Amino acid sequence: MRIAVTGGKGGTGKSTVATSIAFEMAKVHRTLLVDCDVECPDDHLLLSITREKVKDVETFLPSFDQETCQKCGICSQTCRQNAVVFVTGEYPFLIPEQCNGCGACMLACPWGSITEDSQVIGTIYQGHLEVQESLGLEGVTQGLVNNFLLISGEVAVGCEASTLVVNATREYASQLEDDYLFTVIDTAAGTHCDVISALMDTNLVLAVSEPTPLGKHDLELILELLEKMGLDAKIIINRADLGSLDLIKTLADEKGVMITLEIPYKKEILENYSRGVPALEGLVSDLVTDLVEEALQDDLVTVEDEMKEEDP
Numbered sequence: 001m002r003i004a005v006t007g008g009k010g011g012t013g014k015s016t017v018a019t020s021i022a023f024e025m026a027k028v029h030r031t032l033l034v035d036c037d038v039e040c041p042d043d044h045l046l047l048s049i050t051r052e053k054v055k056d057v058e059t060f061l062p063s064f065d066q067e068t069c070q071k072c073g074i075c076s077q078t079c080r081q082n083a084v085v086f087v088t089g090e091y092p093f094l095i096p097e098q099c100n101g102c103g104a105c106m107l108a109c110p111w112g113s114i115t116e117d118s119q120v121i122g123t124i125y126q127g128h129l130e131v132q133e134s135l136g137l138e139g140v141t142q143g144l145v146n147n148f149l150l151i152s153g154e155v156a157v158g159c160e161a162s163t164l165v166v167n168a169t170r171e172y173a174s175q176l177e178d179d180y181l182f183t184v185i186d187t188a189a190g191t192h193c194d195v196i197s198a199l200m201d202t203n204l205v206l207a208v209s210e211p212t213p214l215g216k217h218d219l220e221l222i223l224e225l226l227e228k229m230g231l232d233a234k235i236i237i238n239r240a241d242l243g244s245l246d247l248i249k250t251l252a253d254e255k256g257v258m259i260t261l262e263i264p265y266k267k268e269i270l271e272n273y274s275r276g277v278p279a280l281e282g283l284v285s286d287l288v289t290d291l292v293e294e295a296l297q298d299d300l301v302t303v304e305d306e307m308k309e310e311d312p
């Protein structure tokens with residue numbers, strides 16, 4: 001079962017929820033946490049995980065052959081990313097950071113003067129939980145360590161093609177999913193392409209919001225997106241006691257989306273956050289139990305899958 005955790009705006013506690021749910025799930029079930037917030041991945045920091053590089057994400061990069069180039073400028077006119085700069089009478093030149101590797105310029109060049117090169121646009125990492133009693137992670141048993149794997153994508157500095165890195169991160173994670181019962185995907189904030197790519201093919205989306213007018217506005221946008229994508233959604237309200245709950249409750253009623261968890265504003269949550277331990281440990285345990293039950297009911301996870309975990 002794939003569960004995405006998303007939020008209309010940054011700072012709502014989306015990553016805090018995603019890491020805590022994945023941590024709680026991994027106490028019993030094999031769980032993959034996939035950090036698809038590639039411009040600012042922080043799940044490893046929230047769980048004190050040291051990431052190891054798995055591989056670079058590479059994409060097509062055009063290479064211009066000045067021997068055959070006729071300085072026609074068609075490549076520049078074709079590029080929707082404005083990655084090819086052309087001045088009449090000069091050879092075209094590329095701004096690699098703008099290029100998304102679509103290859104249209106190579107197809108359009110009438111003289112075959114563009115050949116295939118590649119550039120690194122990001123990196124995929126993975127990492128395991130560690131038993132760190134000094135950090136207060138007494139709950140991290142060897143079983144939990146074995147059950148849990150973090151996959152984390154990160155776009156190269158200055159690169160515009162972050163969605164390609166999200167796609168590559170999802171693709172890498174999908175190769176491992178057969179070994180895991182649950183995948184928790186942490187998306188970027190907002191409703192842009194990176195978010196859409198991270199949400200694709202998920203079974204349930206948990207939309208995290210705050211009970212403020214801005215939180216309500218952004219939540220409405222994300223719920224509309226989820227509706228268009230045909231994805232099931234539930235709402236989690238963070239810092240639920242610091243605003244007007246009615247704002248979110250009214251919206252939830254209008255959209256017919258259930259509020260599944262209200263997280264209070266607590267000093268202990270901030271302390272956990274600052275120490276790099278699962279900030280909501282305990283607070284999400286009932287939610288995780290419900291999610292596992294729903295997965296069984298909907299046949300997204302079978303009893304046989306669970307038994308395989310117990311007897312690998």
Ligand code: SF4
Pocket residue numbers: 064065068069070071072073074075076092108109110111112113114
């Ligand atoms: S389309 Fe080809 S020939 Fe024309 S400017 Fe670009 S590289 Fe040169």
Ligand code: SF4
Pocket residue numbers: 060061062078079080081082083084094098099100101102103104105106
């Ligand atoms: S590969 Fe696509 S984005 Fe890159 S320069 Fe060519 S047309 Fe532009």
